[in-house]
Amino acid sequence: MKGSLIIVSFFVAGILCGVLGWIPWDLTESRVSYWALCALMFCVGLSVGGDPESLRSFRKLDPRLALLPVMTIVGTLAGCAVVGLFMGGRSVSDCLAVGAGMGYYSLSSIFITELRGPELGTIALLSNIMREIVALLCAPLLVRWCGRLAPISVGGATTMDTTLPIITRTSGKEFVVLAIFHGFVVDFSVPFLVTLFCSI
């Protein structure tokens, strides 16, 4: 819980700095976050490779867990369809298109802006950023309530990069391979599903 609060406060501090313009240089240009991500992935690799336990546990992983990406996609779309039925002003296909972003906000918001206009595109951006943030902040709660696979499913397409470190901390290092496989499959599905639901 304390860990999550610290993470939230860093995120909020970042928003404040962004809104108030306290960061003098353009971060999206400087690619600082890309290099930080690379450093993070390298450290995650080190901790996985350096832990004799984690390598042993890969072999114990259940082959049926390969179904997890399917569960993620079906669960996400079912949830969005249910919500879409009760939303005034947004059609079910709008909700499905936004949900099919699976947390991959850059790609899905660009696709949806092109196919459905900037309004739904902005919703897609916000919604998929929120999904990533929920996966990052609520991972410990998700493990407690819905089991150790839940942070991976909620993470969607981001489980092979941004949410991978938090998954290794909350679900366990033995789920790293599953999280990367899951991220890869779900990532791959995003352009197809988003285009499909935008054309309905």
Add this chain to the structure above:
Amino acid sequence: MVVVIGIMLAGVLLGYVMRGDGRRLRPINKVIIGLIWLLLFLLGVEVGGNRAIVTGLHSLGLDAVIITSGAVVGSALGAWALWRFVSRRDARNDDARKSSRR
């Protein structure tokens, strides 16, 4: 993305070579936490610095929250179903193994 995954695999290999008794690389966890903090701070700066997102938060944010909650609850339930299916089978196998040992 391929580069990032490649960097991680390089880390796995290096970690495997250096692993020793598994205690030597323990301080790396503190570095990981620090980098997670940094990345979330940077994500916040990016969100806060984007006028379209900040102004859009009021009008479109609610729609986004509702759709996100559907996606999160749906995917978490999917994961829960698979987790139950897998761990129930495991528990039964463990029981079978225990009783056969007796």
